[in-house]
Amino acid sequence: KPYAQLFSEPLPLTVRLSTQMQQASWRRAVADMHRQCVMAAMQLGGEQPTNEQVEAERARVATRLKAAWRLPWDNRLKETWWRLLLDGVQGAGGHGIALSKPCPCGWDAPAHLSKSERAAAQRAHVFWGCTPAVAIRTTISHNLSPGSQLLPKHLWLLQPPGEQVEQGVWAVAGMAALSAMAGARKCMWALHMEDQRGAARGRARPVAQVVEAVGASSDEASDDDLEPARRQRQARRAANAQQHRRQMRQQRRGAPAPSTTPHQYAARRAVAQFEAGVRKFVDLGQVPDSWGGKVQEGHCFIGVRSRADPADENNMIKELVFNMRRMGGDVLGDGGV
Structure with missing residues (x-):
């Protein structure tokens, strides 16, 4: 059309259209970050995806993200995955900012890496290779069917590790795992820094006493969020007192007192937080509509059970079942992962 005619006709500008125009650049930036996360997750698992594969998976991640926010669950347990994408x-290479100090578990990024590469390596370490992350991965693998292989893309992109795992259930388990990993990192660093301050003063303390000092509640979905704070304080005091009595008995017998490093304590706490996050979803008791008929009672992590309504025998009530299996012994084995 002629130039004058284009401007003589009124534009059908609506609120929805103007909002889309304003958010266009922001949406492109978000999509680019999602592509980078998809690429990093697949490469960490040893794959070399093509651009078409990355774009297809990015579209699926966007769909999973919308479904995740609709889950009737604490949004703080979803936030870590949203930030990871x-x-x-923060503290895991976020925004390209890499920590200058090595991880309390002993890992450090190679010195020859650039700042952006070092930040990416720290993100991979926190959410895949660090001691708490490995402990959670071990727990997840223990709950999957034999032969299932857990890859970074399964956690980072919430891609089910097999057809036997329903997408909605895996979303809950995956987001709870990522949230526990992020919380364990904060707890581990808090214990490590407090331990270093005590050593500098010449008064090194056992980790149990350091836990009491720092509170061990440094992540978004802490124990105090999942249970009343008063019960948590009482439980910590009882655990510390029990460990102190055990150490005193061993010292009287001439045996060395057990030592727990910050990363070992954080790993055990991460597994407990992971389990608590999944249990919190089950305790809410709301079965998502999208799970209808797909999740059986014996499904891994979370199942759905039907029972007759006591008030109306013709009506069936669906309820969630907590199906996480605990590993026999310590998730750290004999001294850590």
Whole structure:
């Protein structure tokens, strides 16, 4: 059309259209960050995906993200995954900012890496290779069917590790696992720094006493969020007192007192937080409509059971079942992962 005619006709500008125009650049930036996360997750698992594969998986991640926010669950347990997709987890290479100190577990990024590469390596370490992350991965693998292989893309992108795992159930388990990993990192660093301050003063303390000092409640979905704070304080005092009595008995017998490093304590706490996050979803008792008929009672992590309504025998009530299996012994084996 002629130039004058284009401007003589009124534009059908609506609120929805103007909002889309304003958010266009922001949506492109989010999509680019999602592509980078998809690429990093697949490469960490040893794959070399093509651009078409990355774009297809990015579209699926966007769909999973919308479904995840609709889950009737604490949004704080979803936030870590949302931030991971945007490379925005503080202390885990988020926003391209790498920590200058090595991890309390002993790992450090190679010195020859650039700042961005070092930040990416720290993100991979926190959410895959660190001691708490490995402990959670071990727990997840223990709950999957034999022969299932857990890859980074399964956690980072909430891609089910097999057809036998329903997408909605895996979303809950995956987001709870990522949230526990992020919380364990904060707990581990808090214990490590307090331990270093005590050593500098010449008064090194056992980790049990350091836990009491720092509170061990440094992540978004802490124990105090999942249970009343008063019960948590009482439980910590009882656990510390029990460990102190055990150490005193061993010292009287001439045996060395057991030592727990910050990363070992954080790993055990991460597994407990992971289990608590899944249990919190079950305790809410709301079965998502999208799970209808797909999740059986014996499904891994979370099942759905039907029972007759006591008030109306013709009506069936669906309820969630907590199906996580605990590993026999310590998730750290004999001294850590």
